[in-house]
Amino acid sequence: MLNRLPSSISSLLDARADGHGLPAGLYTRDDVFAADLDVFFRSHWIQIGVECDVPEPGDATVIDIGSTSLILRRDDDGQIRVLHNVCRHRGARLLDPGPSIVSKLVCPYHQWTYELTGELIDAPHMGQDFRKECRSIKPVAFKSIGGLVFACLSDDPPADVDRLEAVMSERLAPYGLKDAKIAFEKDVIEDGNWKLTIENNRECYHCSANHPELCVSFIDLDFGFDPQSLTPEDRAPAEQHFALYEARTKTWEADGFPSATVEQISNCATNFRT
Numbered sequence: 001m002l003n004r005l006p007s008s009i010s011s012l013l014d015a016r017a018d019g020h021g022l023p024a025g026l027y028t029r030d031d032v033f034a035a036d037l038d039v040f041f042r043s044h045w046i047q048i049g050v051e052c053d054v055p056e057p058g059d060a061t062v063i064d065i066g067s068t069s070l071i072l073r074r075d076d077d078g079q080i081r082v083l084h085n086v087c088r089h090r091g092a093r094l095l096d097p098g099p100s101i102v103s104k105l106v107c108p109y110h111q112w113t114y115e116l117t118g119e120l121i122d123a124p125h126m127g128q129d130f131r132k133e134c135r136s137i138k139p140v141a142f143k144s145i146g147g148l149v150f151a152c153l154s155d156d157p158p159a160d161v162d163r164l165e166a167v168m169s170e171r172l173a174p175y176g177l178k179d180a181k182i183a184f185e186k187d188v189i190e191d192g193n194w195k196l197t198i199e200n201n202r203e204c205y206h207c208s209a210n211h212p213e214l215c216v217s218f219i220d221l222d223f224g225f226d227p228q229s230l231t232p233e234d235r236a237p238a239e240q241h242f243a244l245y246e247a248r249t250k251t252w253e254a255d256g257f258p259s260a261t262v263e264q265i266s267n268c269a270t271n272f273r274t
Ligand code: FES
Pocket: 087, 088, 089, 090, 091, 092, 107, 108, 109, 110, 111, 112
């Protein structure tokens, strides 16, 4: 996919320098953002919600990824399902944004009616030759991993999500997220390019200055540090801290709670670190 980028974008990628921020155009240009939507959001596995967004059969909620609208819903048999929020007739949106409860999906435009599975069951006045079975709502590749719902808009979803599933399923299991309940929700709209949000999330250089609550559970050293710049006085407690951490990790693993760091972060489509 990256090979197919126009040269004006690939030259920005070539200008990247290790250990530095990306060239400014990768954050500011509209054509780069359009390419980002194709390269990442329409090709990779994206977490679109949690199972408890749709706790009961018939619950549905709408999630947008770029210009694509999806329905996350729970079937009568209790299983979740992800469908395109697009009627097979003239492409109208089937559900409005936000949560809803539905027993059938009825298109507001000309009333084509679909089962919750996406199967078209009623299309008035379409004639004898019309074949309803060819007009089901298009499904989307999805997976629930420990109660976190991932979808992939590609027709060829990256297979390396299997490792994410294998590693994270057992790590998430103790939290019982499938049975969690939502107590509070807030949408945060970041006024900036999505890559800045991800970068901020992936670095904790800012954490000790900005997240006092987080510093109750972690110490500065947990956020990453330069071993060379530790003074001898700081080095001893640091070594003690990491020895303790290593010992604890072994205990947790022995108790059946996988805790060692796992990374899948280069030369792969599905990036994760835990
Ligand atoms: S667009 Fe949905 S029924 Fe016509």
